[in-house]
Amino acid sequence: MMKARLIYNPTSGQEIIKKYIADILDKLEQYGYEASAYQTTAEQDSAKKEAARATEAGFDLIIAAGGDGTINEVVAGISPFEKRPQLAIVPTGTTNDFARALKIPRGKPLEAIEIIGKNQILNIDVGHAVIRETQDEQYFINIAAGGGLTELTYSVPSHLKTAFGYLAYLAKGAELLPRVRKAPVRVVHDEGVFEGDISMFFAALTNSVGGFEKIAPDAKLDDGLFTLILVKTDNLFELIALLAIVANGKHLDDVNLEYIKTSKIEIEALGGQKILLNLDGEYGGDAPVQFDNLKGHLDMYVNLDEINDDHYLGDEETLALEAVAQKFAEEANKIKDEDEED
Numbered sequence: 001m002m003k004a005r006l007i008y009n010p011t012s013g014q015e016i017i018k019k020y021i022a023d024i025l026d027k028l029e030q031y032g033y034e035a036s037a038y039q040t041t042a043e044q045d046s047a048k049k050e051a052a053r054a055t056e057a058g059f060d061l062i063i064a065a066g067g068d069g070t071i072n073e074v075v076a077g078i079s080p081f082e083k084r085p086q087l088a089i090v091p092t093g094t095t096n097d098f099a100r101a102l103k104i105p106r107g108k109p110l111e112a113i114e115i116i117g118k119n120q121i122l123n124i125d126v127g128h129a130v131i132r133e134t135q136d137e138q139y140f141i142n143i144a145a146g147g148g149l150t151e152l153t154y155s156v157p158s159h160l161k162t163a164f165g166y167l168a169y170l171a172k173g174a175e176l177l178p179r180v181r182k183a184p185v186r187v188v189h190d191e192g193v194f195e196g197d198i199s200m201f202f203a204a205l206t207n208s209v210g211g212f213e214k215i216a217p218d219a220k221l222d223d224g225l226f227t228l229i230l231v232k233t234d235n236l237f238e239l240i241a242l243l244a245i246v247a248n249g250k251h252l253d254d255v256n257l258e259y260i261k262t263s264k265i266e267i268e269a270l271g272g273q274k275i276l277l278n279l280d281g282e283y284g285g286d287a288p289v290q291f292d293n294l295k296g297h298l299d300m301y302v303n304l305d306e307i308n309d310d311h312y313l314g315d316e317e318t319l320a321l322e323a324v325a326q327k328f329a330e331e332a333n334k335i336k337d338e339d340e341e342d
Contacts, residue, residue, distance in 0.1 A: 001032065001033070001034045002032060002033050002034065002060040002061065003033060003034050003035075003036075003058070003059045003060055003061070004028045004033035004034070004035045004036075004059065004060065004061040004062070004063065005035075005036055005037070005038060005050075005054040005059045005061070005062050005063070006021070006024060006025065006028070006035065006036070006037040006038065006063045006065060006090075007037075007038050007040065007047050007050050007051060007054070007062060007063065007064055007065065007070070007074055008021065008037060008038070008039060008040065008064075008065035008066060008070075008090070009040045009047065009065065009066030009067065009069075009070040009092075010039050010040070012065070012066035012067045012070060012092045012093050013066075013067065013092040013093050013094060013107065014092075016092055016107065016109065017065050017066070017090065017092045017109055020109040020110060021037055023109075023110055024037075024063075024065075024090070024109060024110070024113050025037060027110070027113050027114065027116075027117070028061075028063075028113070028116070030117075031116055031117055033060070033061060038050045038054075040066070040070065045073060045076075046073075047064070047066070047070050047073035047074050047077065048073040048074070048076045048077040049077065050077065051064075051073065051074040051075075051076070051077025051078050052077040052078070052080075052081075053077075054077075054085070055077065055078050055081050055083075055084060055085055056081070059085050060085055060086065061085055061086045061087075061088065061116075062074060062078065062085050062086075062087055062088075063087075063088045063089065063090060063113070063116075064087065064088075064089050064090070065089070065090035065091075065092060065109065066090075066091075066092055066093055067091070067092065067093020067094060067096065067281070068093055068096065068097055068098055068142060068280050068281045069093070069280065069281050069282050070093070071089055071091075071098055071141060071280070072139070072140060072141060072142075072279065072280035072281070072282060074087070075087070075126060075139050075140070075141045075298065076138065076139040078298065079126055079128075079139045079294070079297060079298070080137075084297075084298060084299070086121065086298075086299045086300070086301065087298050087299065087300050087301070088113070088115065088116050088300070088301040089102070089104055089112065089301075090104075090109050090112040090113055091104055091105075091106045091107070091112060092106075092107060092109065097142050097143065097206070097208045097209060097281075098141055098142040098206065098208070098280075099112075100206075100208040101142070101206030101207055101208040101219075101221065101307075102206075102221075102300070102302040102303060102307065103302070103303035103305075103306035103307050104302070104303055115301050115302070115303050116301050118301075118303070118304075118305070119301075120301065120302055120303065120304040120305070121299050121300065121301055121302070122221060122222055122299075122300055122302045122304065123222055123296035123297075123298070123299055123300075124141075124205075124221045124222055124296065124297070124298050124300045124302070125205050125221065125222055125223070125224060125225075125293050125294060125295055125296065125297060126139055126140070126141060126205075126293075126294045126297040126298055127139065127140040127141070127144055127203065127205055127226070127279075127291055127292075127293060127294070128291065128292045128293075128294050129144060129277070129279060129284060129285075129289055129290070129291050130289065130290045130292075131277075131284075131285040131286070131288075131289050132268075132287075132288040132289060132290065133286075133288070134285065136285060138279055138284055138285070139279075140205070140279040140280045140284070141205065141280060141298075142204070142205055142206050142208070142209070142280050143202060143203065143204050143205065143206075143209050143278075143279075143280060143281075144202075144203040144277065144278070144279050144280075144284070144289075144291055145200065145201060145202045145203070145209075145277070145278045146200065146201050146267070146275040146276060146277050146278060146287060147180075147183065147198065147199055147200040147201060147231075147275055147276075148176070148180040148181075148199045148200035148231070148234070177236065177239060177240075178236055180199050180200070180234050180236075180239060181199060181234050182197040182198060182199045182232075182233070182234040183197065183198065183199075183269055183270075183271075183273040183275065184196065184197050184269070184270040184271045184273060185197075185198055185201075185267060185268065185269055185270060185273075185275070185287075186266075186267070186268050186270055187201070187228075187230065187265065187266070187267050188264075188265070188266040188267075189228060189260055189262035189264065189265050189266075190260075190261075190262040190263055190264060191260060191261075191262065194230060194258060195270075196232065197232065198230045198231055198232055199231050199232070199233060199234040199239075200230075200231040201228070201229065201230050201231070201267065202215070202216075202227075202228070202229040203226045203227070203228050203229075203265055203291055204216040204219055204226065204227040204228075204229070205219065205221070205226065205227075205293070206219055206221060207219040214246065214248065214249030215229070215246050215249075215251075216229070217249040217252075221302075221307075222295070222296055223295070224263055224293050224295030224296070225261045225262060225263055225293060226261070226262055226263070226265060226291065226293055227259070227260075227261060228258070228259075228260040228261070228262055228265055229257060229258070229259055229260075230257065230258035230260075231256065231257060232256050232257065232258065233256040238256055242254065242256060242257070263292070263293045263295075264290070264291065264292050264293070265290070265291040266288070266289070266290045266291075267287050267288065267289055267291075268287055268288035268289075269287050269288070274286060274287075275287040277289060
């Protein structure tokens with residue numbers, strides 16, 4: 001019998017997950033798993049350590065239940081291993097950016113766990129970060145960022161997240177926005193080098209960042225590429241204008257942005273400046289840093305029925321079949337056109 005381990009954060013969101021543990025385990029049993037649960041603690045990296053232990057123990061499936069931070073820890077625990085279990089998520093956090101991208105029901109634990117029953121799996125990309133000064137290795141599943149508003153997620157106290165949810169982020173964002181300042185950086189990517197002043201950067205693996213689902217509208221979950229966004233202004237009114245057009249996905253050609261597709265990124269601050277890193281909403285160290293995209297690193301249960309086809313490539317067999325179908329259609333149209341000409 002296959003083994004599944006539920007790793008859940010009891011304080012995430014409105015602490016709703018605690019009501020559903022028995023029902024989730026029952027569902028997993030129905031899907032053919034011998035299921036067990038682990039409640040994370042206040043100990044640092046509690047979810048990460050349990051995910052690594054379960055991976056070493058040979059579990060077939062790990063389910064991460066909590067917010068983006070909990071999911072990040074579980075991914076970090078699994079990713080270093082050569083043989084990795086499948087991963088599913090039960091999103092119960094405040095923003096749940098990663099769940100938005102995968103179209104997993106948010107704040108509805110039983111609906112989220114039923115995604116496993118659909119048996120729709122995608123080999124998704126994982127971000128790998130190496131902090132140059134310490135050689136510390138970290139992983140992220142949704143977003144790496146730095147500067148300006150990117151400190152937002154880890155500067156909002158946990159008790160405010162639990163009590164006020166997204167309102168806590170809005171209040172903190174309004175406080176931070178006037179304090180955003182540019183800093184000189186050097187950014188190396190697949191297409192070349194950017195050297196200049198930026199107020200923020202984002203290296204996104206999905207299309208959903210901070211509740212905005214169109215900040216990287218052409219991002220794919222499994223193409224091996226980051227969407228790198230460099231914000232080149234710190235003018236308050238220009239930043240507010242950018243936020244407005246980001247909501248509509250109309251920012252890609254804005255003069256205040258660099259929008260780049262790349263598999264690797266190196267970022268360092270110049271002139272004695274400091275850039276704090278945010279990895280999936282948690283403090284991740286300071287630049288200089290190198291990011292690498294680990295293409296198709298994790299087998300993930302996703303809601304493919306709801307994900308826009310433009311947001312994933314799919315497996316090689318499906319791609320090959322689609323290519324054959326496309327070629328067939330082209331040849332059929334060519335024959336049709338020739339017949340009509342005759």
